[in-house]
Amino acid sequence: MTALMAFTVPAWAQGQPPAPTVLTVSVVPQFPAADIARTWGPILTQLSERVGVQFVLRQARDIPGFEAEVLAGTPDVAYLNPFHQLRAWDAQGYVPLLRDAELLTGIVVVRQDSPIRAARELDGHTLAFPAPNAFGASLLTRAQLVEVERIRITPVYARTHTNAYRHTLAGLSTATGGLRATLAREPAEVQAGLRVLMETPGAAPHPLSVHPRVPDALRTRLQQAWLALAQQPELQASFKAIPMPQPVLADQARDYEPLRRLRLERYAQ
Template sequence: MAMPSGARSQTRAAWSLAVVPQFSSLDIHRDWVPLLERLEHDSGIRLELKSAATIPKFEAEVLAGQADFAYLNPYHQVMAHRAQGYLPMVRDSQPLSGILVVRKDDPIRSVQELQGREVGFPAPNAFGASLWMRALLAEREKVQIRPLYLQTHSNVYRQVVRGKTVAGGGIAHTLEQERDEVRAELRVLMETPGAAPHPLSAHPRVPAEVRQAVTQTLLRLAASPATQPLLKAVHLPALMLADQARDYAPLERFRLERYVVLPTPGA
């Protein structure tokens, strides 16, 4: 499929894409590279995957405007729009829900029983898995916990299974991606209200024609049964247009900035 002439005239060898490291670097490359190869084939636009080792390093790169495109969590989008003007292009239609899990055989039945205890999270600003969950625990449930940051969702689930931490934060779709033997050992103790999920966003320096070509190509791929699995692999199975004012600006009213931990430059 030919790329629109405006996009072709303003493109370059490659645009960088930063993906929030909810999973290992190997998993991210396995899931994203086939989609990016098809995107380049159909549109002529090459997105080059850039992997950050940790979520805080990913945040620092995005907030500094280093990534041309970024797949990031809802509150990362709020932060990135405020810092650099990142524009959300597409997202999945299914709401994102944060979950707090415990071992299936653990006697804990209420989050109040976590008072003063150590709870695992991927990173401070992982939206549903940590940021919103910690805010709800403190503000709504009046529960004070000791957060332990374990870098990825998979690490959190495994630490809970092994009994290294009593509970852990994640989101529904990352738990669904886990091995059967991991999921079989966990149960959900608490779930957050739903929110618009992770968008794929572009820095405003990316020409509008390029953003439009990427958006339209992804929507076409999502609409075709033959290529829809490429979107499902990156957790965008029911793709739709994203909108900053409708989807992400409303998160400002929750005052989650009180629970944000800003990345340290150079860390």
């Protein structure tokens, strides 16, 4: 009887906060909200079953709104870009748990019929980006253009990757900063109308991170369940769409601290 009573002492009585029963999940809005819900819904449903906690999707209207919520510590779990991760670590202590194995690169695309054949020819032109702090699509590409190509551009922000690609297709900008993964999700006619002009060097991609209020044991269960679900045939299309088709464990010091050397804050807002 004594052993049983010791085993069932509640966490709060041991000086620990009780484990949460619901965790909010916020996803950087690279894609339209309906697409995010369609991609993440099946994963979160099965994740809830495996972990024993209800994961509820919380969607921000745009990337700046998402960033503000993360910096305020609102979501328990966040899928965010590497620059957001640095800021979220500094502001709230968000811990990266998982990321994809493939490195992230930014791309610059132009219309298929554009006469521009080299990045330096974009000097003085207007380029569309999803948001100022979109990592691969904006920060990496702008740093590459300014620091390496030594050109000046006028950025405009279209709120999402989808909108940014259409800016260039419609002739509202000469080029768009994006990602191969987001371009691959566009309809065939959009992809056919654009041409990749430049690609940046690679960096660790978007992590799935947790606020430090999430208990360590729950973090471990989340990691284990996520890795297991990625192997389920019926969910592989969803993981590819995130995109995180090959998840691996993430580490702040190894994967994201080196990005500080790029001084990306010079291009952020």
